[in-house]
Amino acid sequence: MIHDPTLRDGQHAVRHRLGLAELRRYAEAADAARIPVVEVGHGNGLGASSLQVGQAAVGDEEMLATVREALRHSRMGVFMLPGWGTSDDLRRAMAHGVDVFRVGVHATEASLAERHLGVLRDAGAEAHCVLMMSHMAAPEELAEQAVRAVGYGAQAVGIMDSAGHFLPADVTARIGAIVEAVDAVPVIFHGHNNLGMAVANSVAAADAGALIIDGCARGFGAGAGNTQLEVLVPVLERSGYATGIDLYALLDAADLAERELMPAPPVTASMSIVSGLAGVFSGFKHRVVELSAAAGVDPRDVFFELGRRQAIAGQEDLIVDVVAELSSRRTDG
Amino acid sequence: MSPAAGLTSARPKVADPVTVAVIGTGAIGRDLVSKIDRSPALDCRLVAGRNPASAGLRYAESLGYATTADGIEALLTAPRPFDVVFDATSAASHRDHWPLLEPLGTLVIDLTPSKVGQMVAPTVTGVSPATGRNVNLISCGGQASVPVVHALAAHFPVSYFEVVSTVASDVAGRATRLNLDEYVATTANAVTTFSGVTDVKAILNISPAVPPATFRTAVHARMADADPVAVRAVAERAAEQVRSFAPGYEVVACTATGDLVTITLEVMAHSDVLPPYAGNLDIINSAAVMVAEQYATRPDRALRAGVAS
Known part of the structure; x- marks a missing residue:
């Protein structure tokens, strides 16, 4: 089953500035292609519009109302991070007819999702839990966290390769461990393309038993982008996994996305390779490049230093410190 | 007993x-x-x-x-x-x-x-x-941010405040994890109450980094004609007062880009039982x-x- 976060994760590539007309047109195209779930929102999910990560062009409720109208076959999904969004955001989203809720937590912190998975379970909503920055945890640890998430009420559980750091064997080991640990619910894989491995990693995930695979049109997403959806779907089909998606309509949706959602499709630029190698969330890229340029430091050094400090998604405020420190080191030297 | x-x-x-x-x-x-x-x-x-x-x-x-x-x-x-x-x-x-x-x-x-x-x-x-x-x-983020937002609002025309705190995972217990909604609501309410600024946002990150990250709060403020030197001076005066009861409280950075100012605060714990990075617990206690x-x-x-x- 394919899950399409183009209108959510893609927001990172355009600083969360997608307008309602763009959201509507892509949602209609995705619906026509029979993509099972279309996820929408600020890049960091419900309630996350902020100076810390970027303010959205339009509010959560407007986005949900617009996309809801555009979807006749596809189900509508949202994302939320506990500590950013709240239960009130979830309840407002329910009122807008959201079908699938994803609660994201850092790889080792499933217990942060306990409250919100419980709220969703009690409301009878479909709730998934995704473990982000999953390269920072070993397969056994991820499996243990996944079991906890299922215990809290997650009806699907999985991992995000938020930094685009994995090679296929890493994915096989992690998805394999999770599938074995949680046989009752489907397992999710969400890839990023920093090292050019997103589609290969997604096939490895499916081969290891993942049943829900994420992909974005033209790979629309932070840095080097996500798994490219219109490549992923036919590759999965050729590998023997039925997706139920109409190929031509999918290609049309991807063309529309390239034309209307993004200034240019993501490329694996040098800085994205560095962030993938450093294991740092791709969403940090804009601020790293901007602040490094202003301070006259090498943004590649900034990424490797952020990786050394194990910066997790949401800690964008650390960039300022790292840039200042590298800048003062340079002056001192 | x-x-x-x-x-x-x-x-x-x-x-x-x-x-x-x-x-x-x-x-x-x-x-x-x-x-x-x-x-x-x-x-x-x-x-x-x-x-x-x-x-x-x-x-x-x-x-x-x-x-x-x-x-x-x-x-x-x-x-x-x-x-x-x-x-x-x-x-x-x-x-x-x-x-x-x-x-x-x-x-x-x-x-x-x-x-x-x-x-x-x-x-x-x-x-x-x-x-x-x-x-x-x-909340811990409230104790860290309120002195600074209160002082900034008294000196500058602030139109928006955002306070983003990061707590080390091993000093965020189960109650904290279950209370993220209350943390967000209570901290935002305190920022509004003590600054008079109604447009505010509170965010909490919990970081499992090893070695653990020291408790920090970034205060983002939107204000016209932001002067980072003047802002830092006001924040430093507020911090000096806080150090009378929480000696590990420090302004570690202050930057301005256009009308956006970011002041980063850190709190080191001075405690018989807490590791130094657990400033979140130290300041509230x-x-x-x-x-x-x-x-x-x-x-x-x-x-x-x-x-x-």
Whole structure:
């Protein structure tokens, strides 16, 4: 089953500035292609519009109302991070007819999702839990966290390769461990393309038993982008996994996305390779490049230093410190 | 050890110490007990938890304090009410505890983000609230950010505040994890209350980085003609005051881009039981202990206890 976060994760590539007309047109195209779930929102999910990560062009409720109208076959999904969004955001989203809720937590912190998975379970909503920055945890640890998430009420559980750091064997080991640990619910894989491995990693995930695979049109997403959806779907089909998606309509949706959602499709630029190698969330890229340029430091050094400090998604405020420190080191030297 | 044993074997420190009880034996409760132990004005008579095997109860026992695993019930059935009760449980539990404690006339110092009592941030509100017997310590991010947002709003035309705190994973216990919604609401409410700025946002990150990251709060402010030097000076003056009770409180960065200013604050813990990075617990507990110590000198407390002042 394919899950399409183009209108959510893609927001990172355009600083969360997608307008309602763009959201509507892509949602209609995705619906026509029979993509099972279309996820929408600020890049960091419900309630996350902020100076810390970027303010959205339009509010959560407007986005949900617009996309809801555009979807006749596809189900509508949202994302939320506990500590950013709240239960009130979830309840407002329910009122807008959201079908699938994803609660994201850092790889080792499933217990942060306990409250919100419980709220969703009690409301009878479909709730998934995704473990982000999953390269920072070993397969056994991820499996243990996944079991906890299922215990809290997650009806699907999985991992995000938020930094685009994995090679296929890493994915096989992690998805394999999770599938074995949680046989009752489907397992999710969400890839990023920093090292050019997103589609290969997604096939490895499916081969290891993942049943829900994420992909974005033209790979629309932070840095080097996500798994490219219109490549992923036919590759999965050729590998023997039925997706139920109409190929031509999918290609049309991807063309529309390239034309209307993004200034240019993501490329694996040098800085994205560095962030993938450093294991740092791709969403940090804009601020790293901007602040490094202003301070006259090498943004590649900034990424490797952020990786050394194990910066997790949401800690964008650390960039300022790292840039200042590298800048003062340079002056001192 | 029974509560009654603790009540008869008081450890007087000054002529008339305030008798206190602590409910909750997680990371906050444990540090609180260590700070109460250091305070000559406070006499800890009971530490109440729910789990007989908790490390927090064992720690309190090791200091010679009476402990119980009967939770709030042990406080309610104590032969004589405590002057002060510290509630270090969770927001939901505090909402249950308050109606039970209120009739006792006890001063309740709430360390959960319950929004029930009167908010205190020592350098902004003082530590002796004029009304009410329920004092709320807001949240760790509230204690870190309120002094700075209060000072900035008094000096600059701020139109928006955002406070983003990062806490190390191993000092964020289960109650904290279950209370993220309350953390967000209570912290944002405090920022608005003490700055007058209505457009605000609060965010909490929990980081498992190794070695653990020191507790930090980034205050983002939108203001016209931001001058980072003037802003930093105002923030430094506020920080200096906070250091009177939380010595590890520091302004570590101040940057301005266009109309956006970011001030980064860090708090190192100065505690007998906490690692240095756990400034989140240190700052809220230091504030709580100050409120209790101040109460020791209040005439209404002396009257209630039947002691001439």
